Amino acid sequence: MLNQKIRELRQARNMSQVxxxxxxxxxxxxxxxxxxxxxxxxxxxxxxxxxxxSVSTDYLLGMDRGECxxxxxxxxxxxxxxxx
Numbered sequence: 614m615l616n617q618k619i620r621e622l623r624q625a626r627n628m629s630q631v632x633x634x635x636x637x638x639x640x641x642x643x644x645x646x647x648x649x650x651x652x653x654x655x656x657x658x659x660x661x662x663x664x665x666x667s668v669s670t671d672y673l674l675g676m677d678r679g680e681c682x683x684x685x686x687x688x689x690x691x692x693x694x695x696x697x
Contacts, residue, residue: 614675616650622666623648637661 623633623644630644637644637658646652654662663670671677 615653615673616648618673618675619662620648622668626666633665636665
């Protein structure tokens with residue numbers, strides 16, 4: 614599950630494994646191993662992945678189906694959503 618989420622989120626952002634690895638400070642091989650489910654990222658890397666992709670760690674782990682959007686710095690009126 615986690616491996617698929619990492620791959621899906623990376624590809625949805627048109628990011629290569631090399632680009633993601635650079636942002637995380639790891640090797641491309643690490644990213645490849647995560648995506649191929651050979652190894653699991655550390656808790657520290659899981660938190661970094663969540664920040665980079667603007668999702669929760671629960672989402673990455675398959676415990677939350679919805680993606681989260683980082684609204685930090687946006688005015689409250691832009692953040693507010695009303696049901697129509």
